[in-house]
Amino acid sequence: MTFVDLLFLGFSEAITPANLAFCLLGALLGTLIGVLPGIGPTATIAVLLPITFFLPPLAGIIMLSGIYYGAQYGGSTTAVLVNLPGEASAVVTTLDGYQMARQGRAGAALAVAALGSFFAGTVATFAIAVAGPTLSSFALSFGPAEYVSLMVFGLLAATILASGPVLKAIGMILIGLLLGMVGTDQATGAERLTFGAIELFDGIDFIVIAIGIFGFSEIIANLERTGSEGVKLAPLSRLWPTREDFHNSWAAVLRGTGIGTLLGLLPGGGATLASFSAYSLEKRVSKHPEKFGTGVVEGVAAPEAANNAAAQSSFIPLLTLGIPSNNMMAMMLSAFMIHGITPGPTVLTNQPEIFWGLVASMWIGNLLLVVINLPMIGLWVKLLTVPYRLLYPAILLFCCIGVYSMNNRIFDVILAAGFGLLGYAFRKAKCEPGPLLLGFVLGPLLESNLRRTLLITQGDPSIFVERPISLVMLIATVILLALMILPSFRRTREEAFQEEEA
Amino acid sequence: MTITKTAVLTATLLAAGTGAALADWPTDRPIELIVAFAPGGGTDIMLRTLAPFLETELDAQFPVLNRPGASGEIAYTALSQARPDGYTVSSLNTPGFLTMQIGRKLRYDPADICPIARIVEDPGTFIVQAGSEYKSLTDLVAFAKANPGAVSVGTTGVGTDEHLAMLQLEQAAGIDLTAVPFGGANEAKTALLGGHVAMIGLNVGEYTTSDRSSFRALAQFAEQRSTLAPDLPTAKEQGFDVLMSSERGLAARCDVPEDIRAKLATAVDTALANPEFQEKAKQQALPLSFKSGKDWQADMPARLERFTEIFKMIEGGQ
Numbered sequence: 117m118t119f120v121d122l123l124f125l126g127f128s129e130a131i132t133p134a135n136l137a138f139c140l141l142g143a144l145l146g147t148l149i150g151v152l153p154g155i156g157p158t159a160t161i162a163v164l165l166p167i168t169f170f171l172p173p174l175a176g177i178i179m180l181s182g183i184y185y186g187a188q189y190g191g192s193t194t195a196v197l198v199n200l201p202g203e204a205s206a207v208v209t210t211l212d213g214y215q216m217a218r219q220g221r222a223g224a225a226l227a228v229a230a231l232g233s234f235f236a237g238t239v240a241t242f243a244i245a246v247a248g249p250t251l252s253s254f255a256l257s258f259g260p261a262e263y264v265s266l267m268v269f270g271l272l273a274a275t276i277l278a279s280g281p282v283l284k285a286i287g288m289i290l291i292g293l294l295l296g297m298v299g300t301d302q303a304t305g306a307e308r309l310t311f312g313a314i315e316l317f318d319g320i321d322f323i324v325i326a327i328g329i330f331g332f333s334e335i336i337a338n339l340e341r342t343g344s345e346g347v348k349l350a351p352l353s354r355l356w357p358t359r360e361d362f363h364n365s366w367a368a369v370l371r372g373t374g375i376g377t378l379l380g381l382l383p384g385g386g387a388t389l390a391s392f393s394a395y396s397l398e399k400r401v402s403k404h405p406e407k408f409g410t411g412v413v414e415g416v417a418a419p420e421a422a423n424n425a426a427a428q429s430s431f432i433p434l435l436t437l438g439i440p441s442n443n444m445m446a447m448m449l450s451a452f453m454i455h456g457i458t459p460g461p462t463v464l465t466n467q468p469e470i471f472w473g474l475v476a477s478m479w480i481g482n483l484l485l486v487v488i489n490l491p492m493i494g495l496w497v498k499l500l501t502v503p504y505r506l507l508y509p510a511i512l513l514f515c516c517i518g519v520y521s522m523n524n525r526i527f528d529v530i531l532a533a534g535f536g537l538l539g540y541a542f543r544k545a546k547c548e549p550g551p552l553l554l555g556f557v558l559g560p561l562l563e564s565n566l567r568r569t570l571l572i573t574q575g576d577p578s579i580f581v582e583r584p585i586s587l588v589m590l591i592a593t594v595i596l597l598a599l600m601i602l603p604s605f606r607r608t609r610e611e612a613f614q615e616e617e618a
Numbered sequence: 619m620t621i622t623k624t625a626v627l628t629a630t631l632l633a634a635g636t637g638a639a640l641a642d643w644p645t646d647r648p649i650e651l652i653v654a655f656a657p658g659g660g661t662d663i664m665l666r667t668l669a670p671f672l673e674t675e676l677d678a679q680f681p682v683l684n685r686p687g688a689s690g691e692i693a694y695t696a697l698s699q700a701r702p703d704g705y706t707v708s709s710l711n712t713p714g715f716l717t718m719q720i721g722r723k724l725r726y727d728p729a730d731i732c733p734i735a736r737i738v739e740d741p742g743t744f745i746v747q748a749g750s751e752y753k754s755l756t757d758l759v760a761f762a763k764a765n766p767g768a769v770s771v772g773t774t775g776v777g778t779d780e781h782l783a784m785l786q787l788e789q790a791a792g793i794d795l796t797a798v799p800f801g802g803a804n805e806a807k808t809a810l811l812g813g814h815v816a817m818i819g820l821n822v823g824e825y826t827t828s829d830r831s832s833f834r835a836l837a838q839f840a841e842q843r844s845t846l847a848p849d850l851p852t853a854k855e856q857g858f859d860v861l862m863s864s865e866r867g868l869a870a871r872c873d874v875p876e877d878i879r880a881k882l883a884t885a886v887d888t889a890l891a892n893p894e895f896q897e898k899a900k901q902q903a904l905p906l907s908f909k910s911g912k913d914w915q916a917d918m919p920a921r922l923e924r925f926t927e928i929f930k931m932i933e934g935g936q
Contacts, residue, residue: 162682165666259814300692303799304776317692318685438829439808446804450663453827456901460829564801571798572770572815 123245126472130480135175135473139481142179146186147488150202151194153327153511153518157187157203161447165454173455174470178477180451184444185237185427185478188387189485192229192420193496196222198511200331204322205387205423207553208277208395210330212408212415219411222497223355228365228413229420230489236373236421237482240428243377244435245475249461251429252436255381260568261579265589266382267562270389270554272593273396275600277550279409282600285551288542292555295320302564315527322388324528325556327515328535329542329549335508336540355494357413365417368398372418376425381433382441387426392554394422409548428478434459435471643704643878644678650700651680651868652708654693655802660824661709661866664738667898671889676881686802690714691724698726702871704878707734710869713862716922717777720929729872734879735886736867736909740821741840742783743850744771745833747810755837755856758817759791766794772806772818775799780819783839783862785928790858807833821864822847826903839863846903865907867914883911 129135149155161180168176191203196213209229216225243251258266271289278285298309299319310316357365372394379390398418399408408415431448433441438460440446452459457470464471499507519532542549573579581587651669655661662684669680685693693708694715700706710733719728744755752758762769773780776799784795798815800806806818811832820828822844825835837853838844839862853860868886870879889895890908899906909917 162684169670256808256812259809259812261814302775302801317695433808437808437811437832439804439811441808446662449804450666453663453902454667454898456898458827458829461831462829564799568798568800568809571796574767574796 119246122468122472123476125469126245126474126476129174129469129473130178130476134172135178135477136480138171138175138179139182139477140484142182143186143481143484143488145179146183146188147190147485149183150187150190150192150206153194153200153202153323153331153515155518155521156323157184158443158447159522160187161444161451165447165450168451169454173452173457174473176455177448177451177470177474178481180448181431181474181478182481184448185424185481186485188424188427189230189233189489191423192233192416193226196225196229196416197496197499198331198507199334200511200515201326203387203423204326205391205419205426207326207330207388208391208419208550209416211277211395211550212410212412215409215411216413216416217500221411222500223493224357224361224413225416226493226496227355227357227490228361228417230486230493232365232369232372232417232421233424234482234486235369236376236425237428237485238479239373240377240380240425241475241479241482243429244432244478245472248432248436249464251377251381251432254378255433255441256437257585258382259583260565260572261583261586262589263382263561263565264569265580265586265593267558267565269589269593269596270393270558271562272596272600273393273400274551274554274558276396276399276405277392277554278548279406280546280548284545284547288547288549288552289555292552292557293559295325295552296556296559297563303567313527315525315531319560320531320556321522321528322553322557323522324519324532325535326553327519328532329539329552331511331515332533332536333539333543335512336536337543338504338508355497361413365413368394368414368418369421371397371401372421373425376422377429379422380426380429380441387423387430388557390422390426391419392550392557394418424482431474431478435474436461436464438463644676644881647705648679648681649676649704650706651682652693652696652706653682653684653686654690654709654711654714655684655686660740660803660821661711663902664866664899664904665709665868667902668737668886668889668895671892671895672885675885675888691718691726694728694731695725697869698730698871700871702873704870704874704882707868707870707882710734710867712865712918712921713779713782713925714777716918717782717925717929719922720777720926722777731869732872732874732879733911733914734868734870735883735911736865736907736914737886737890738823738866738904739907740823740846740864740866740905741838741844742779742862742864743820743822743825743838743847744783744787744817744836745810745820745825746817746836747813748832748834750816750834752817752836753834754851755787755853755858758836759787759793759858762791762793762795767796769793769817770796770798770815772800772809772815773797774802774806774819778819779821779862779864782925782928783819783860786839786860786862787853787858789928790853790860822850823903823905844905846905865914867909867911869911879911 149160160183187203191206192209194200194202195206195209196217199210199214201207201210213225274289275282275285298316300317301308375394376390379393395418398414399405430441430445433439434445434448438458440449457463516529519528522528539549569579651665653662653665666682669682672680685696690711697706697708746752771784781797784797788795803820803824809815810818822838823846826846835850837856838847838850839853839860843852887908890906
């Protein structure tokens, strides 16, 4: 069968009324849980998995994937409107999205996020269809050594996330690394920084930190500022993005899509890493990096495109190799296995209707999501006109429900409250939390992969420069470091010269 | 709300919380099923498949909660700290449950945890890439003899069945291998496919449900060849004394009332006999092997002693 035949087969499978209905249901559910902070797609799918036993395999899988990428759309909504990331991958969207909302451009931010996500979803879906097997070999070439170099690069790039002084950013990264160490050590089973609390055995959940540092501290800060009045928002100027917004964001969307498609392939990182990286890159290449964090549209477009592209492309290792790249995909694997389907190269040849039906449904699902989300923007933005004294208890309630429902324990809620206070202290000290979260995500990956690499090579570090991908990333790290250090070096020299002349 | 109303309400709630618990079991509350491994792993899929059958059997809900980490210690500690009312059960996996009792300070007392029933017994296996130069365990041993430490073996942590099988092979063949811990079987498989480790440990069940065109198994570590892989020679057939199988079942606290544990065990036994479940188990290559909690527990001291010996021999050798 040719590519067109296969695609046609896929669409004919995906367009049946039942499959279409499950696709819509999944997309709607995903949007909903994406909007609700703390309730993530993994938990939702774990709950819904037994239901899919009774569905035909394709219908069940279509619905579950709809939930997954639907959550990426929904997660940006609260991030933009109330500075509360609904999903881990929407954390960076808060940096500029929320500022846009405060300037009365919430509609524009949400529309750019939805359209950027749709574009990215379309591209990544076609990447799966056209180059799935090729891309999966890229994922395989990423061994422990490559991860180490990628994480080193990522940590350095994390300093770019902050708009303040580099020293503060480094401090925040280090705190993030420290928080990432909490829990049971994988290699030895030893406890680290748990202070005897069994709740810390698994380490701290990303959502706990994100909701505490972003959500709770935002509410505290607002209370301090204006009593019960809350945020003073500029009047809503227009609902839709301006021509200028589109002009500024298209390149960011393209870059975000590229980064997201590639990083989504890698086990572990996925959508969160992709959105962080896309934002850092955008800031790096921008002509006005100093404006990031004040409500620039690229700062919304790039990470939103990236997280949606990554959500799609993380299906590639599962579909082509049968190996899930993250917990979400592992749940999807369970959904396949329960129907006796083992994803992998043989499914591509023996049951093409499953693979192509899913790919086609992903594109349809993305289309449905735009159709669902664009008209909702007007509704969402109206939410901002709700008096803050009514809005913030509701936000607090949803945050607490979300955090509690992750592991069904009150400890996490208290921990999140503690991070709220910490986040407030950071605000006062003008330290930005973005680098902290990136350090928290990347640190454990760096550590476990560094150990693996050195175990495999029996302690020989030369592997990092011998392997080409790793070498390229290390060189990129050195260049980035030079770019960061040289300007300030030159400035000091210039200052010195000026002093001499004077 | 008046004070009397409040008092009545409180009293009702208290009564519901204490006295009624045993009488209503298991219909008044969901029974939490703790899985000691990440979603998508062999144990997880097995229990998620089994849960609906237990639900029909007992007319109760069995929500699955994954508590992965530390070879299961996190889950067992959670189980030992749950209330002994029969509303919390957990997966129980050997050898992990036994090996963690050797030379490690635990957060729970293993004597507090009683098996309810064994569901599966699955022999271990070592797999390499399909195109690898190692065609049998003998090839691998020959290479490892010439290059001590150069063969990296992906495991899922310290004291797991893969790790123990590796230690036994080192002992039996007089070779030196390098264990590389991964976050789970899927991470290890990815590393193997990418050629980053030479070999990984899996269970025969996990191997048969993987895409067979990408991997080659070198041996299975059972006394007799598993029904799942009748063509795969055992390590003993190849001249190496390596015996390792992973057993998966359910456990509860020992102070959960005896009749509740018996009811759970019967429910598991009935579910395993259900042809519908057997069909699903076949699709997932689960080597079903029911054993009552009592019998399973009786096996454990001997196995624990054997593992202690392995650990001692290894420590003595270094």
